[in-house]
Amino acid sequence: MGKVKVPRKSTWVDMTAMTDVAFLLLTFFMLATQFKPEEAIVVDTPSSISEIKLPDTKVILISVDKTGKIFFGLEGTEFRKALLDNIASKRQLSFTPAEKEEFSKLANFGAPLNELKSYLAMSKDQRKKYNEETKGIPCDSTQNATNELKDWVIESRRVTNSTAVIAIKGDRDSNYPVVKNIIATLQAQKANRFNFITNMEQAPNL
Template sequence: MPRAHIKRKSTAIDMTAMCDMAFLLLTFFILTSKPKTEDLVPVDIPGSSVLIKLPDDVATLTIGQGKVFFSIEGEAIKAQTLENVGQKYNITFTPTEKALFSRLPSFGVPIASMKQFLDMDPEKRKALKQPGIPTDSVSNELFNWVREARVSAKALVNKDLRIGIKGDSKEEYPTIKKVIGILQKQKVNKFSLITSMRAAK
């Protein structure tokens, strides 16, 4: 007796839900990712075999070519810091200047030149070779920038501002020592040294 053959049907898989999930994940990663900002000076950071991720809410002191540059996270903290430092040097900044400053990734100009720096065309400002924040004994502006950034962070988000030092591996020791001395004057003895990843020996 002949066996009855059941006609096979091709299986259809609905991929709509999977496509939706893929696009949702892609959108999430695009919106939450942080763009990498270029350093104002080329910095060849030293290598390390220890991997500890740098937190997002850290203020970074970038040191290179004997100059110091400062970067603060959070637009509100940046604007408040600029206002506080301006008051110390009797300089008043307009709301437009504060808004411009709050969008800068990092800066390295003396406070006396800040208004002129902010009034520049964005392309000229980007191309400008910034002289760095003064750290000498006569005009130790870096001390005031760090202190006022810490005060602003505590007042606005009720958090102690974390400090990270990003220095060139071939940078002169006196510049690094001077920056650490400025932090220690404010009783900041805990800070991060930013390094790049390398294989352990």
């Protein structure tokens, strides 16, 4: 006598609810994620085996490209707005709300103070060309009337209550005298703790 075959029944699972949840999560992360603004210059840093990681905010970043131009940046949108207010007050300058908002979006910049307003009014392409041609932020007081880097560092430390981490990002081909001037500027303010940003290199096997 043959076996009676039980017909197979296909199962059906309603995935609508799960799909809705997936889209909600995707939308949340797209809206909540803050993308880091593009840096004004490309710096080819030397390598090291250091594993120290910098925080995501309250970081003073001083960059030096291969030609020796200095660029300055401060992490944190609100800190940048407060920084520009302090600089404007100190140097008797004025910036519009739109200019302050634009400044708060900058990862870093290399415009001297007398060119900062025009820099903020530039388009992305204009800034890219400017960054290639600028002399950078004045630092050496023997060649410039004032050391503007000093003021940027002082006011950045002030708006962060002196808790900001200072980092120097120097190109492997940059001139040592420029980096030496930066270090001297920091030490003159008793900022003797700072980090050098490098590319990660595998530690040798001992």
